[in-house]
Amino acid sequence: MAGISADQALGIDIGGTGIKGGLVDLTKGELIGERFRLDTPQPATPDAVAETVGKVAQSFSFDGACGVDFPGVVLNGVVQTAANMDKAWIGTSLADTVGPKLAGPGFYLNDADAAGLAEARYGAGRGHRGLVVTVTFGTGIGIALIHDGKLVPNAELGHIEIDGHDAEHKAAASARERDGLSWEHWAKRASKYLVTLENLIWPELIILGGGISKKPDKWVPLLKTRTPLAVAQLINNAGIVGSALAANEAALDRRVTPAGPSPH
Template sequence: MATRTRSFGIDIGGSGMKAAPVDVSDGSLAADRLRIDTPQPATPKAMAKVVRKLVAHHDWDGPVGVCMPSVVTNGVVRSAANIDPSWLDVDADALFTQAVGHPVSVVNDADAAGVAEMRWGSGRGRSGVVICLTFGTGIGSGLFVDGVLVPNTELGHLELDGPDIEKRAAASARDREGLSWEEWGDRVDRYLTHVVMLFSPELIILGGGASKKPERWVHRLDPGCEVAIAEMANNAGIAGAALLAPEPGALRSARE
């Protein structure tokens, strides 16, 4: 079987759903990405319609990878912290496969972003423990051991200075509480120091929207391991999801 050169990725977020074909040789987008607002409420039926539109817009005829802000095991959604609760226990693989008419694999969004960084970005060629963290509405995490993903780690929900550290150290907390970049950076440093204590990583990769302005806050960080800024930027989720899409010709057994 010939090695595929392109795949298709969809990145589902709380406010927007983005998609594009991806050149899997380097992670670059093979066409302009399309963004459609995430429907409210973000129910499975409503989001399946948007997924169909995103695939149709690009006239894509093949397997699709999707990432979303949920714990996902074997294609089934197991958490709904930032999406509609009606997603719990939904077989997202089957739902989206039916919607687009091609095999679909669904994974956690931070895992997908981490996969992209490990393949093409700041984690390329790195061994040992590497943790990719995305700072946005919440804190997503991708944990890798010698390049192998340990899925669904959800390190944004560690309890530190109260429940769910993401409520204090996510990028949204800076806006919500009116924190300066330095004040917020100090919170992130405390969080990262805790993560280092627990996992002893060789490298922490910082992604998400806040990584666009590293000069404002990264100088406040000294967690005890190497820190790098994500290189894949806003395309990480799309690229990682595309990389994790089923291989062409993959058959999918229906779940009841």
């Protein structure tokens, strides 16, 4: 397969334990065939991770647009934070390290942003206008802001301060396990976080994701917010699908954007 397609792209999701990829049908937001996964190398240095990403990409023999998401803030393809990866990533260009391992044009973004974009377009947020926020409760709290289908990248709102604490230290799913909390007790913390968030940005829908969303009946009914809540639908494939979508749209934008005025 060659060139830029309007309905297919490759998505690769870099995680702290695994790197997985899949070819995505962008008309449906679904994988074409099986996804391919390799363990994240330890230590997860830029060169080692890039090699693994390359192996994942090569398994699909696809030279169209490829999106790669990373667990950290990504600005213009450069990693700014790397909480669960090797610190050598900070200041490293994904385009320079991972790009040469890809057969087609690459696009790079934050992992929570990729998942949120997928949910807004194909999952629980499909058809919603205005501001849709995806909140992933996991080791930390990941946030994705989607306004009228467009991503507002790198929203680190999982770190807002509540009662003198970083919010994710108290309200992440890991905090429930660490502090031995009941679902009811943890849901009070999660509600306090969500209410603080909605008072800051006034979303029209909050999508709840992360590993904990596999057991929504245990905690979602306990949450108290004014904003409508929905449970994420794509779960394990959200990062792959969102990365592929972002890469395809970026590639198409580059292809159709008219050239600027000629210099005089």
